[in-house]
Amino acid sequence: MRRLMAWLDDRTGLISWSKWALEHPVPPRTGWWYVFGSATFLAFLLQVVTGIALATAYVPSAGQAYESLRFISERALMGHFLRGLHYFGASAMVILIGAHVTRTYLMGAYKFPRELNWLSGALLLLLTLALAFTGQLLRWDQTAVWSVIVAAAQAGRVPVIGPELVKLVLAGDTLGGQTLSRFFAFHVFFIPALVFLLVALHLALVLRHGISERPTPGEPVDKATYRRRYAELMAREGVPFWPDAAWRDVVAGAVVVAVVALLALIVGPPALGNPPDPSILHAYPRPDWYFLWYFAVLALTPNHLETIVIVFGPLIFGAILLFMPLFNTGERSVKRRPWAGLVVFFIVFVIAAFWMAGNKAPWSPDFEAQPLAASVVGDTTAAVVRGARLFHDKGCEYCHQIGSQGGKRGPDLSDVATRMTPDAMALKITNGGPDMPPFVSNLSPDELQAIVAFLTTRK
Amino acid sequence: MDPAPPPDSPHAGPAAPPAPELLARRRFLSRVSIALSAAAAAVVGVPVVGFLLAPLFRRSPQQWRAVGAADSFKLNETVSVTFEDASPLSWSGVTARTAAWLRHDADGFTAFSVNCTHLGCPVQWLADAQLFLCPCHGGVYNSDGAVAAGPPPRPLPRYPVRVRRGQVEILTSPIPLV
Numbered sequence: 001m002r003r004l005m006a007w008l009d010d011r012t013g014l015i016s017w018s019k020w021a022l023e024h025p026v027p028p029r030t031g032w033w034y035v036f037g038s039a040t041f042l043a044f045l046l047q048v049v050t051g052i053a054l055a056t057a058y059v060p061s062a063g064q065a066y067e068s069l070r071f072i073s074e075r076a077l078m079g080h081f082l083r084g085l086h087y088f089g090a091s092a093m094v095i096l097i098g099a100h101v102t103r104t105y106l107m108g109a110y111k112f113p114r115e116l117n118w119l120s121g122a123l124l125l126l127l128t129l130a131l132a133f134t135g136q137l138l139r140w141d142q143t144a145v146w147s148v149i150v151a152a153a154q155a156g157r158v159p160v161i162g163p164e165l166v167k168l169v170l171a172g173d174t175l176g177g178q179t180l181s182r183f184f185a186f187h188v189f190f191i192p193a194l195v196f197l198l199v200a201l202h203l204a205l206v207l208r209h210g211i212s213e214r215p216t217p218g219e220p221v222d223k224a225t226y227r228r229r230y231a232e233l234m235a236r237e238g239v240p241f242w243p244d245a246a247w248r249d250v251v252a253g254a255v256v257v258a259v260v261a262l263l264a265l266i267v268g269p270p271a272l273g274n275p276p277d278p279s280i281l282h283a284y285p286r287p288d289w290y291f292l293w294y295f296a297v298l299a300l301t302p303n304h305l306e307t308i309v310i311v312f313g314p315l316i317f318g319a320i321l322l323f324m325p326l327f328n329t330g331e332r333s334v335k336r337r338p339w340a341g342l343v344v345f346f347i348v349f350v351i352a353a354f355w356m357a358g359n360k361a362p363w364s365p366d367f368e369a370q371p372l373a374a375s376v377v378g379d380t381t382a383a384v385v386r387g388a389r390l391f392h393d394k395g396c397e398y399c400h401q402i403g404s405q406g407g408k409r410g411p412d413l414s415d416v417a418t419r420m421t422p423d424a425m426a427l428k429i430t431n432g433g434p435d436m437p438p439f440v441s442n443l444s445p446d447e448l449q450a451i452v453a454f455l456t457t458r459k
Numbered sequence: 460m461d462p463a464p465p466p467d468s469p470h471a472g473p474a475a476p477p478a479p480e481l482l483a484r485r486r487f488l489s490r491v492s493i494a495l496s497a498a499a500a501a502v503v504g505v506p507v508v509g510f511l512l513a514p515l516f517r518r519s520p521q522q523w524r525a526v527g528a529a530d531s532f533k534l535n536e537t538v539s540v541t542f543e544d545a546s547p548l549s550w551s552g553v554t555a556r557t558a559a560w561l562r563h564d565a566d567g568f569t570a571f572s573v574n575c576t577h578l579g580c581p582v583q584w585l586a587d588a589q590l591f592l593c594p595c596h597g598g599v600y601n602s603d604g605a606v607a608a609g610p611p612p613r614p615l616p617r618y619p620v621r622v623r624r625g626q627v628e629i630l631t632s633p634i635p636l637v
Binding site for chain 2: 150152154156157168179180276282285367434
């Protein structure tokens with residue numbers, strides 16, 4: 001055995017190289033904060049493995065993908081579990097790469113000489129989001145189809161080349177047979193291949209520059225001295241990566257796999273929606289959770305700023321990521337870069353706030369609103385009863401809540417009579433507002449009267 | 460920390476400084492090699508990139524599609540109709556379908572795109588309220604497609620419509636997102 005290994009190493013050099021790579025010295029006391037990178041990579045490998053398995057049964061054809069997914073979910077052995085693994089694996093990868101980027105930013109690990117570590121990592125973040133988006137589309141149901149159209153509509157906002165981008169997203173003039181195959185090819189071949197290349201570069205850079213030591217306040221990065229100080233630290237206190245630091249990566253990885261597997265078993269993959277038929281108009285397209293906050297951003301941006309946000313928002317986000325390494329010297333510790341902590345706090349806060357808004361989506365009319373029950377109306381005067389009925393039939397209830405029924409697009413009208421006179425109500429209903437249509441031509445005078453009579457009882 | 464080649468590596472460094480004509484020869488050989496590789500890459504790259512960009516150059520044919528007998532659409536009503544894209548690929552399945560809102564009034568027939576001009580979501584017609592309402596961000600349009608409220612920047616786009624031999628026909632068109 002020994003001789004076989006020696007022979008292999010002589011012919012390939014791989015064993016001594018791996019030994020060298022595994023035992024390269026890393027800074028002492030790196031701790032648990034350093035596990036996110038390897039955990040992200042593990043999540044990616046999990047996606048590759050489960051993805052390949054799914055691809056053996058998935059049919060990337062616009063007309064058949066949906067049926068093949070139903071087969072995978074309902075009939076194939078462990079197909080349901082596998083889809084769950086792939087779904088929660090994707091979620092894990094998005095979360096973990098987010099944590100990894102945040103950690104390196106907070107610890108100033110992107111500074112000299114690790115600027116390109118950051119840059120390759122930033123590209124990996126963008127590719128991960130691209131994988132998440134294209135993957136969501138491969139769940140080729142009604143929501144996926146409308147997500148493609150919404151994505152194309154956003155691409156269409158780009159000045160000058162908008163129409164061309166729409167065609168590239170749809171792979172034609174309309175959604176059709178070519179749309180899915182392209183997303184499939186990007187999701188399973190093109191983007192993963194780029195990810196593998198960039199991960200290789202990223203890891204080669206980690207080996208080249210060493211894992212960053214924990215930042216010490218008052219020890220700024222100076223290009224003239226940093227490399228020497230790092231080498232001295234390694235000579236003095238460095239520990240071999242394997243197993244002194246690696247055991248934490250292994251534990252974290254095991255936790256990731258366990259959590260993903262448990263969620264896949266207990267919660268399971270997202271259910272398939274209606275078939276991908278663009279002529280079924282009862283659709284409520286919602287993105288998967290990782291893009292839900294962006295859905296909220298698009299809903300809450302004032303109309304005149306919208307195109308700017310849609311087009312320049314992603315560009316600015318990308319530019320910030322790419323230009324970050326320009327600030328490559330100075331203090332690393334977040335104690336001396338309090339604004340860095342604030343930036344992270346702010347971004348997390350904003351995303352969380354938008355995410356919660358996106359979860360409730362109060363701006364979406366409630367198409368399921370049922371006519372108000374007699375107990376809610378609570379009054380049997382003919383005009384009031386008629387007004388309550390019209391409140392549903394004329395679409396008011398899709399946007400306005402009464403009791404706890406109806407949409408949240410407009411104000412809750414359960415006690416509107418306490419703040420508006422009948423005349424003010426009639427005026428509002430006739431003229432509408434920025435987000436409420438004027439009903440001047442859609443209500444006869446007596447219908448208007450009936451609705452106002454009904455609303456006047458709401459106090 | 461660079462992985463230096465092991466000491467017993469078969470690649471020993473260059474021995475003596477090479478003669479000038481040898482240097483010139485090397486320069487020539489590397490240029491030729493790079494040019495050859497670039498040419499080979501182009502031979503493969505042009506069709507690949509062209510293939511990926513093909514949707515830009517291909518214009519799908521347009522076709523009039525019948526969506527129903529003209530007298531089956533009541534006056535002053537708006538209903539959804541479905542038609543098939545022009546020359547759909549055989550594996551498109553249901554994705555080859557497109558829906559439109561067809562209105563019949565005193566001026567004849569109007570076919571509205573179902574795609575909200577805000578972000579393309581499918582608007583729904585509320586017959587009692589005479590409004591189109593978008594399920595994504597609450598855009599509202601009047602029965603003539605004009606924006607009544609909410610985020611949509613433009614009125615609902617229309618498809619060309621005609622009546623031929625008693626049939627209402629809609630001209631298939633690129634999805635009106637821009």
